[in-house]
Amino acid sequence: xxxxxxxxxxxxxxxxxxxxxxxxIAKPLGSFGMLEEMVQKLAAVQGTPDVDISKRTAVxxxxxxxxxxxxxxxxxxxxxxxxxxxxxxxxxxxxxxxxAYNVDVVAVDAGIAQDVECDRLIHRxxxxxxxxxxxxxxMTAAETEAAIVVGLDIVGELSANGTKLIxxxxxxxxxxxxxxxxxxxxxxxxxxxxxxxxAGLSAAGLQRKTDAVRRAVExxxxxxxxxxxxxxxxxxxxxxxxxxxxxxGAYYHVPVVIDGVIxxxxxxxxxxxxxxxxxxxxxSHCSGEPAGEGLLAYxxxxxxxxxxxxxxxxxxxxxxVPLLDGAIALYRNAHRFDDTNIERYVELK
Numbered sequence: 001x002x003x004x005x006x007x008x009x010x011x012x013x014x015x016x017x018x019x020x021x022x023x024x025i026a027k028p029l030g031s032f033g034m035l036e037e038m039v040q041k042l043a044a045v046q047g048t049p050d051v052d053i054s055k056r057t058a059v060x061x062x063x064x065x066x067x068x069x070x071x072x073x074x075x076x077x078x079x080x081x082x083x084x085x086x087x088x089x090x091x092x093x094x095x096x097x098x099x100a101y102n103v104d105v106v107a108v109d110a111g112i113a114q115d116v117e118c119d120r121l122i123h124r125x126x127x128x129x130x131x132x133x134x135x136x137x138x139m140t141a142a143e144t145e146a147a148i149v150v151g152l153d154i155v156g157e158l159s160a161n162g163t164k165l166i167x168x169x170x171x172x173x174x175x176x177x178x179x180x181x182x183x184x185x186x187x188x189x190x191x192x193x194x195x196x197x198x199a200g201l202s203a204a205g206l207q208r209k210t211d212a213v214r215r216a217v218e219x220x221x222x223x224x225x226x227x228x229x230x231x232x233x234x235x236x237x238x239x240x241x242x243x244x245x246x247x248x249g250a251y252y253h254v255p256v257v258i259d260g261v262i263x264x265x266x267x268x269x270x271x272x273x274x275x276x277x278x279x280x281x282x283x284s285h286c287s288g289e290p291a292g293e294g295l296l297a298y299x300x301x302x303x304x305x306x307x308x309x310x311x312x313x314x315x316x317x318x319x320x321v322p323l324l325d326g327a328i329a330l331y332r333n334a335h336r337f338d339d340t341n342i343e344r345y346v347e348l349k
Contacts, residue, residue: 011044026335029345032327053321058166074201074205088120093313110238111126111129112125115128126147130178139231147238163254164255177213181213191210245266259315285307
């Protein structure tokens with residue numbers, strides 16, 4: 001956790017150099033929209049205008065949640081273990097999409113209730129499922145810190161292996177419930193405004209889920225200005241591990257992509273713990289869950305994809321990769337004013 005104290009701002013000189021390179025391309029200024037800003041941000045994170053995302057990895061953090069006892073899900077916790085195994089073995093939704101864009105996928109057991117026997121699953125279990133947030137605190141302070149360290153360590157390991165871009169993903173039956181509770185506190189909104197149907201709930205199921213979120217906030221009394229404590233009281237092991245990944249991205253200077261609403265909740269907590277983290281984050285899509293846009297706004301981010309996605313596993317995050325690849329191809333290879341007879345555009349005041 002001491003690493004968090006050593007996070008520094010991203011490289012503004014590289015950011016400016018990247019903007020100058022964009023402005024040298026023979027096209028209207030800023031005409032590639034927020035993708036130009038993203039490439040500049042990549043330059044600032046990597047400390048060079050020669051951005052490189054050739055090696056990219058989606059990390060799917062997996063964990064279970066005691067709040068499923070409140071009837072907030074369609075299926076049981078055993079599904080988390082089965083899906084984690086499928087992701088690790090390359091058979092799941094994220095694997096199919098990642099293969100199309102040359103993205104590696106790893107799955108990490110941060111807190112699955114069952115012990116999953118799978119050699120390809122990274123075993124970093126902190127808890128065998130968190131406790132029921134509708135009845136008390138999800139984790140102890142020590143468990144929360146250990147889960148954050150899992151995320152920090154994973155980023156450090158990937159960085160050492162040459163990974164240039166990390167996409168966050170998650171798998172955990174019931175994890176949209178703690179996410180809604182986190183959003184309620186951070187955004188100052190009542191539970192009914194931030195609680196969605198998750199993987200699919202009836203009206204009665206949604207009401208149970210909303211009630212569980214309300215009880216979690218009332219019983220635990222978390223505060224937005226104490227993000228670590230908030231994560232401990234109403235978070236989850238995989239959410240805390242993703243929080244650690246966002247902190248790790250800032251420490252190791254690796255850009256980290258936010259996937260959906262659960263990933264955005266982790267990102268928001270990371271911003272609360274260390275505001276400089278937002279300089280190292282990229283938003284991919286705005287989740288179809290009700291808290292998605294608000295949590296991204298809390299991080300000071302806007303997503304380029306708005307397609308009602310809510311599959312999870314990092315699937316929406318991976319869809320940012322071809323957009324970045326296209327933007328970088330333009331940034332590197334397009335003709336420039338100095339090489340043509342086209343008059344430079346000027347920025348109008």
